[in-house]
Amino acid sequence: MLTQTSEYALRAMVYMARKGEDRYAGVKEIAKATDVPANYLAKILQQLAKAGVLESQKGFGGGFRVARPLAKINLLAIVDPLENISRFHRCVLGQRDCNDEIACPLHDAWKRICSEYLGSLQNTTLQDVADFKRKVGLVPEPLDIQSIEPMPDDSDSAENAETTQAT
Amino acid sequence: MLTQTSEYALRAMVYMARKGEDRYAGVKEIAKATDVPANYLAKILQQLAKAGVLESQKGFGGGFRVARPLAKINLLAIVDPLENISRFHRCVLGQRDCNDEIACPLHDAWKRICSEYLGSLQNTTLQDVADFKRKVGLVPEPLDIQSIEPMPDDSDSAENAETTQAT
DNA sequence: CTAGAATCGCATGTTCGCATCCACTGGTGT
DNA sequence: ACACCAGTGGATGCGAACATGCGATTCTAG
Numbered sequence: 102m103l104t105q106t107s108e109y110a111l112r113a114m115v116y117m118a119r120k121g122e123d124r125y126a127g128v129k130e131i132a133k134a135t136d137v138p139a140n141y142l143a144k145i146l147q148q149l150a151k152a153g154v155l156e157s158q159k160g161f162g163g164g165f166r167v168a169r170p171l172a173k174i175n176l177l178a179i180v181d182p183l184e185n186i187s188r189f190h191r192c193v194l195g196q197r198d199c200n201d202e203i204a205c206p207l208h209d210a211w212k213r214i215c216s217e218y219l220g221s222l223q224n225t226t227l228q229d230v231a232d233f234k235r236k237v238g239l240v241p242e243p244l245d246i247q248s249i250e251p252m253p254d255d256s257d258s259a260e261n262a263e264t265t266q267a268t
Numbered sequence: 269m270l271t272q273t274s275e276y277a278l279r280a281m282v283y284m285a286r287k288g289e290d291r292y293a294g295v296k297e298i299a300k301a302t303d304v305p306a307n308y309l310a311k312i313l314q315q316l317a318k319a320g321v322l323e324s325q326k327g328f329g330g331g332f333r334v335a336r337p338l339a340k341i342n343l344l345a346i347v348d349p350l351e352n353i354s355r356f357h358r359c360v361l362g363q364r365d366c367n368d369e370i371a372c373p374l375h376d377a378w379k380r381i382c383s384e385y386l387g388s389l390q391n392t393t394l395q396d397v398a399d400f401k402r403k404v405g406l407v408p409e410p411l412d413i414q415s416i417e418p419m420p421d422d423s424d425s426a427e428n429a430e431t432t433q434a435t
Numbered sequence: 436c437t438a439g440a441a442t443c444g445c446a447t448g449t450t451c452g453c454a455t456c457c458a459c460t461g462g463t464g465t
Numbered sequence: 466a467c468a469c470c471a472g473t474g475g476a477t478g479c480g481a482a483c484a485t486g487c488g489a490t491t492c493t494a495g
């Protein structure tokens with residue numbers, strides 16, 4: 102579905118979206134808030150900056166911020182630079198010729214599934230996410246960033262609490 | 269989207285579906301027809317047999333065949349034993365508590381995306397695939413979701429992730 | 436100019452899915 | 466009973482993705 106890298110990217114983008122469009126956020130700050138390895142997150146954010154989704158500012162007070170209005174950034178734009186989206190276009194059955202004319206038995210079904218999936222990613226913007234209002238868990242409201250523990254309490258918050266609920 | 273393993277599984281299942289429900293097909297035969305490494309395919313088919321999608325027969329004339337009518341086997345049933353589908357239910361933002369009550373900002377959007385995706389897999393059965401008969405120009409194109417155009421037939425795809433032009 | 440904060444680029448270690456090989460078990464036909 | 470055939474299961478190699486660490490570079494504030 103999504104690679105780990107894409108998931109990290111989404112976490113960071115959501116954090117920045119909710120923090121505010123104008124302010125720069127440093128890697129360490131985002132990493133701590135989103136529970137993503139800082140060094141790895143830095144690379145991801147750099148890729149997003151190259152892709153034009155983020156813009157970066159070096160030096161004192163620098164960091165990353167969104168390069169466009171939140172409504173202009175959809176989830177696909179975030180995921181696309183990090184994953185090989187083109188693999189979706191490959192024929193699932195591995196046929197050399199598989200298009201709308203000469204198709205494998207799965208072509209129509211698979212094309213529809215992919216279109217819906219990618220379309221969903223494209224239709225959801227960061228603005229939608231930022232507007233989301235409900236009781237939220239970890240992700241802080243823009244005002245109260247987080248009471249960052251000064252001591253590295255490295256006991257990883259157990260993410261393995263698999264919520265094995267059915268849809 | 270799909271792992272290589274799942275793709276192999278789909279190829280094999282489609283092959284068997286179109287070959288006929290009652291007949292056993294050997295690993296080598298399927299591997300040759302679907303261009304999948306035989307040794308690896310054997311493992312995949314074993315997993316599908318354990319999951320109850322296939323049944324196997326040892327010995328001379330043995331092989332694999334579908335364990336149920338084609339209409340009762342949907343794509344999700346094929347993919348599910350091979351991938352960790354439960355990861356879709358995990359919170360994308362990694363929050364421990366993320367459900368309909370206390371949700372991360374992406375919860376609603378992500379839940380919708382996943383539901384659509386899994387639903388699509390569930391709604392497509394092997395019967396549909398086996399019945400698929402492509403006659404060029406005759407089969408009606410059932411969808412016009414081309415408007416969002418996430419799957420252009422061209423190779424130029426990465427650009428349109430950004431819904432706007434660069435400044 | 437200098438110090439400090441943050442990115443950038445490279446090197447390295449770890450994990451996991453993909454793929455192969457081979458000995459074993461069990462069923463079939465003679 | 467015997468030989469053959471085909472799935473079963475364990476062990477292993479391989480490579481890409483994931484993750485980390487460090488030094489160099491670039492920018493800002495004073």
